[in-house]
Amino acid sequence: MSTPNQTPPAQPAGPAQSTQSTPSSQAAPPSITPVVQVSGLTKRFGSFAAVDDVSFTVKPNTIYGLLGRNGAGKTTLMQLLTGQDFATSGSIRVFGEKPVENARVLEQLCFIKESQKYPDEFRPKHVFRSAPWFFRNWDADFAERLIDDFQVPLNRPIKKVSRGQLSAIGVIVGLASRAPLTFFDEPYLGLDAVARQIFYDRLLEDYAEHPRTVILSTHLIDEVSNLLEHVLVIDHGRILMDQNADDIRGSATTVVGLSRTVDAFVGGRRSSHRELHREGIGGLASVTISGALTAEERRAATEAGLELTPVSLQQLIVRTTSASAQDFERSA
Numbered sequence: 001m002s003t004p005n006q007t008p009p010a011q012p013a014g015p016a017q018s019t020q021s022t023p024s025s026q027a028a029p030p031s032i033t034p035v036v037q038v039s040g041l042t043k044r045f046g047s048f049a050a051v052d053d054v055s056f057t058v059k060p061n062t063i064y065g066l067l068g069r070n071g072a073g074k075t076t077l078m079q080l081l082t083g084q085d086f087a088t089s090g091s092i093r094v095f096g097e098k099p100v101e102n103a104r105v106l107e108q109l110c111f112i113k114e115s116q117k118y119p120d121e122f123r124p125k126h127v128f129r130s131a132p133w134f135f136r137n138w139d140a141d142f143a144e145r146l147i148d149d150f151q152v153p154l155n156r157p158i159k160k161v162s163r164g165q166l167s168a169i170g171v172i173v174g175l176a177s178r179a180p181l182t183f184f185d186e187p188y189l190g191l192d193a194v195a196r197q198i199f200y201d202r203l204l205e206d207y208a209e210h211p212r213t214v215i216l217s218t219h220l221i222d223e224v225s226n227l228l229e230h231v232l233v234i235d236h237g238r239i240l241m242d243q244n245a246d247d248i249r250g251s252a253t254t255v256v257g258l259s260r261t262v263d264a265f266v267g268g269r270r271s272s273h274r275e276l277h278r279e280g281i282g283g284l285a286s287v288t289i290s291g292a293l294t295a296e297e298r299r300a301a302t303e304a305g306l307e308l309t310p311v312s313l314q315q316l317i318v319r320t321t322s323a324s325a326q327d328f329e330r331s332a
């Protein structure tokens, strides 16, 4: 978990809301200050750019998926946002301020990493006892319920708890901290399917009662796809997709049928649809194209004997990042 600095909070925790009020803004809905604002952010390790000139904002009270292949830059980006590393260039504002060594920002964050380290002499009970020192929204009753759900052995030396139980401890801290901005970086190494489902269920239930911003990095995209409200896809350090999850669902289609019919259909739409993936066997082809099809296009496809199937979030991201990898290799 993150270990925010010492000073008491200077302002109430909670997603920052704009306090500006002008005569004209009284009629309009209040503008909402983003929780995170990143502009031209780059992180280099030597000559290698792990995060490469990215710009994006994070809305309050939203569950984000930060998705991407191994080595895409997800952890590096989270470390920058949580003030655990310095940017090479560009700007980061979290709750309107620079996060590095900034107690006002850090006390509003919780960062659950893939492999959290604890002092050797710790037992799980010590983790939960010390959590309220760091997280002022800590809900001990909620933590108790989660400890039961995940069956965490409270008195076992931390070095003896299983990999999955260690992940469960991180998940419990992340949920019960109720931090206004919570990062989960692949939080469930070793967690079994039942425990992962408990995590998703508890996150959704608690988020409904206590809205906050959650940024979840995971490779299990299908499992979390119903949880995510906004998706950021990062690839080779660049943001490839920054979209509302509902808009993404249905934003690509696989067209299956006789190769020449598929080609004619896809070829006629080149300007509005990008070909993301193609497979063929015998005289048949299956081509995934980006961009939503109109009702007329759907009718034309069906009349031509083509089958149209929606593409899952996971398939879409696999297709998009594979297409990007090919572009990247060509340009390298």
Ligand SMILES: Nc1ncnc2c1ncn2[C@@H]1O[C@H](COP(=O)(O)OP(=O)(O)OP(=O)(O)O)[C@@H](O)[C@H]1O
Residues within 6 Å of the ligand: 045, 050, 068, 069, 070, 071, 072, 073, 074, 075, 076, 077
């Ligand atoms: N301290 C470092 N020194 C050199 N290279 C680094 C360092 N930290 C990260 N990198 C490189 O930066 C790139 C991005 O790493 P990062 O850990 O952010 O990826 P990731 O998207 O979290 O990957 P994964 O899904 O495998 O956890 C990788 O190529 C990694 O090897």
